[in-house]
Amino acid sequence: MGIVLGIESSCDETAAALVTTERVILAQHIASQDEAHRPYGGVVPEIAARAHAERLAPLIAATLGDAGLTLADVDAVAATAGPGLIGGVMVGLVTAKALAMASDKPLIAINHLEGHALSPRLAEPALAFPYLLLLVSGGHCQILLVEGVGRYRRLATTIDDALGEAFDKTAKLLGLGYPGGPAVERLAREGDAKRVPLPRPLVGSAEPHFSFAGLKSAVMRAKQARTDEYTDADIAASFQRAAIDCLIDRARRALANAGPVTALVVAGGVAANQAIRVALEGLAAAHGLPFVAPPLALCTDNAAMIAWAGVERLGQSDPLDTPARPRWPLDPAAEAVRGAGVKA
Numbered sequence: 001m002g003i004v005l006g007i008e009s010s011c012d013e014t015a016a017a018l019v020t021t022e023r024v025i026l027a028q029h030i031a032s033q034d035e036a037h038r039p040y041g042g043v044v045p046e047i048a049a050r051a052h053a054e055r056l057a058p059l060i061a062a063t064l065g066d067a068g069l070t071l072a073d074v075d076a077v078a079a080t081a082g083p084g085l086i087g088g089v090m091v092g093l094v095t096a097k098a099l100a101m102a103s104d105k106p107l108i109a110i111n112h113l114e115g116h117a118l119s120p121r122l123a124e125p126a127l128a129f130p131y132l133l134l135l136v137s138g139g140h141c142q143i144l145l146v147e148g149v150g151r152y153r154r155l156a157t158t159i160d161d162a163l164g165e166a167f168d169k170t171a172k173l174l175g176l177g178y179p180g181g182p183a184v185e186r187l188a189r190e191g192d193a194k195r196v197p198l199p200r201p202l203v204g205s206a207e208p209h210f211s212f213a214g215l216k217s218a219v220m221r222a223k224q225a226r227t228d229e230y231t232d233a234d235i236a237a238s239f240q241r242a243a244i245d246c247l248i249d250r251a252r253r254a255l256a257n258a259g260p261v262t263a264l265v266v267a268g269g270v271a272a273n274q275a276i277r278v279a280l281e282g283l284a285a286a287h288g289l290p291f292v293a294p295p296l297a298l299c300t301d302n303a304a305m306i307a308w309a310g311v312e313r314l315g316q317s318d319p320l321d322t323p324a325r326p327r328w329p330l331d332p333a334a335e336a337v338r339g340a341g342v343k344a
């Protein structure tokens, strides 16, 4: 049995986990920074980097302590080396390098997106390559063909906002606070999705990508319109319906073009949305495919997915001068898309 220590610090979660080659999460800790960023309505990079620096070392010690292990017991130290907010990535990667050097264990530098892409295999041992993955979070909005470890074809990305970002901005417009996704989903349950006419950007388009900026602007106009024809709940429900229509249309197009796949898989924080899960489940069923959505704790940013990517890459050893990368495309061959470089 092998054991990998995983470290995640690329956005606003500081996390450490120990995962075995047998897919057992021996221990994990996640410190969320929601409170620290809430007054600003979004993640402030400098605050995030400082919080990671303060919390990471004790959090790793607690994780090892919970499992009753020391560094001598682990087979490798895996850490997110990008893409993400560079200050935070540096804190995690430098810590991993120090631990690897001190314990004479291999360092495995993990692409955060690969962590998300492989996490469904931690939860679902039967999930075989190739699978079609919708990676939908606050920072990422991509459709990937996952062909194997290290073999990813990006079939689509967003040309402006990520899906989670659209939820967060809608929440802000409706005064629902941060993070906005869960709040929009809750309010949407009380509203009528047919009440507010909103656009479905790129639906039916021959190009494969996503766009949510026009939807966000339309939500803003709907909110500003002084009318008693609809409520904030109707706006939330109509927004969520439009977003789902976009997601399903793009996923359907990707399925038609990807070739044979074993499953339709969703990962990333937005995968927590029940209405989205139900819609994707229906799409998978219509294509005769299993639908795989990891447990919520594995969908949002966490270190178990980084440790698991390390397990999948066990045997690899990255040099101690491996750089922290603010941008690191999973599929370097994918064409640059207008605006999309901002996210990944």
Ligand code: KG4
Residues within 6 Å of the ligand: 011, 136, 137, 138, 139, 140, 163, 164, 165, 167, 168, 179, 180, 181, 182, 185, 268, 269, 270, 271, 272, 273, 274, 299, 300, 301
């Ligand atoms: O994966 P994640 O924790 O961090 C990033 O890598 O971005 O995803 C966080 C994103 C946020 O935009 C949040 O609003 C969204 O996931 N999210 C949701 C829901 N829960 C979280 N969006 C829609 N519905 C939800 N229930």
Ligand code: ZN
Residues within 6 Å of the ligand: 112, 116, 137, 139, 268, 300, 301
């Ligand atoms: Zn993420």
